[in-house]
Amino acid sequence: MISTALTKLLGIRVPVVQGGMQWVGLPALVAAVSNAGGLGILTALTQPSPEALRQAIRETRKLTNNNFGVNITLLPTINPPDYEGYARAAVEENVRIFETAGNSPGKLIKFFKSQGCIVLHKCTTIRHAKSAARMGVDIISIDGLECAGHPGEDDMGGLVLLARAAQELNIPYIASGGIADGRGLAAALAFGACGVNMGTRFMCTKESPIHQNIKDKIVAGTELDTIHIFRTLRNTSRVYRNKVAEEVVRLENRPGGAKFEDLRELVSGARGRLAYETGDSDAGIWTAGVAMGLITDIPSCQELIDRIEKDAERIIDGLARMKLPDDRDATKA
Ligand code: NAD
DSSP: OOOOOOHHHHHHSSEEEEEOOTTOOOOHHHHHHHHSSSSSSGGGGSSSSHEEEEEEEHHHHHHHHSSSEEEEEEEHHHHHHHHHHHHHHHTEEEEHHHHHEEOOHHHHOOOOOOOOTTTEEEESSSHHHHHHHHHSSSSSEOOOOSSBBBOOOOOOOOOHHHHHHHHHHSSSSEEEOOSSSSHHHHHHHTTTTTTTSSSHEEEEEEEEOSSSHHHHHHOOOTTTSSESSSSGTTTOOEEEEEHHHHHHHHHSSSSOOOOOOHHHHHHHHHHHHHHHOOOTTTTSBBBBOOOGGOOOOOOOOOHHHOOOOHHHHHHHHHHHHHHOOOHHHHHHO
């Protein structure tokens, strides 16, 4: 068993979190992850209203007795959501673990902390991580450039971000972006992280609510099959490289560039949702990270988490036994 600050704080068995994913973080997947020993997270904005989120929380509770969380992401949206309403509804439904992400989370974090909740906050820079720590979050999710969705604008890979987190942070942190297997978990622990967050890997599980065709696209895809859109709008997002995403980037790069209004119809979440529902991978924009290159199957959440745990333990054990060459060994050789 890999016992860390994360497993202790969240009351979970394996230090693996299924991060918020728009249109994917639904009760069946969340409960499957929590039942398998990780932390499942419901995505608040996937629900059309705070009331619908209440129902989703109740539905999840029927499927698992284990802890799960709720994600609230604060990023530009076409229809501004009632963030506070979602937050209140989840707290009233006795959710005690929240994942926050995006811009200006201070008010939300303050509310959750005033209600005695545990907050994981996603950060793509050390500056933001330190600021979130000062706001009182319990765990930072360090999100490297490899991640699906919004990696920030600094293009900092996970290796350096995690090593910087080890230097700078005095609260627990987990590694997010580019992680899909036990090797990733072992590496994250070596970087001083107390666990990992995975998104794309969980999209491609038996219990994931997306269409089989999209799961097959992820299995067939490589680390080269994602693309950054919204670069020019400073709202960069890593998505699956399909016809729609390539058209968005073409419009952004044309002389004079593109305003959001020029892209709105192509990028709307409602269209992306159709891809997940119908299996038409060109129906709209859908999110995927470069971890896609590591994904070769569609296991159940239990099979996946068991495998990650076992592989990480084997790797950590192997490293512990490794006789690292010192100067004398090198001279003998
Ligand atoms: P949406 O239909 O409102 O917008 C589609 C995309 O356009 C999103 O990436 C959004 O950030 C971007 N966008 C919207 N208005 C913009 C503007 N004025 N300028 C620049 N970019 C703009 O999005 P949705 O699919 O309904 O999702 C709702 C929100 O949740 C979005 O902010 C989205 O980024 C975010 N999200 C959350 C998660 C998560 O893990 N919780 C994952 C993906 C996206």
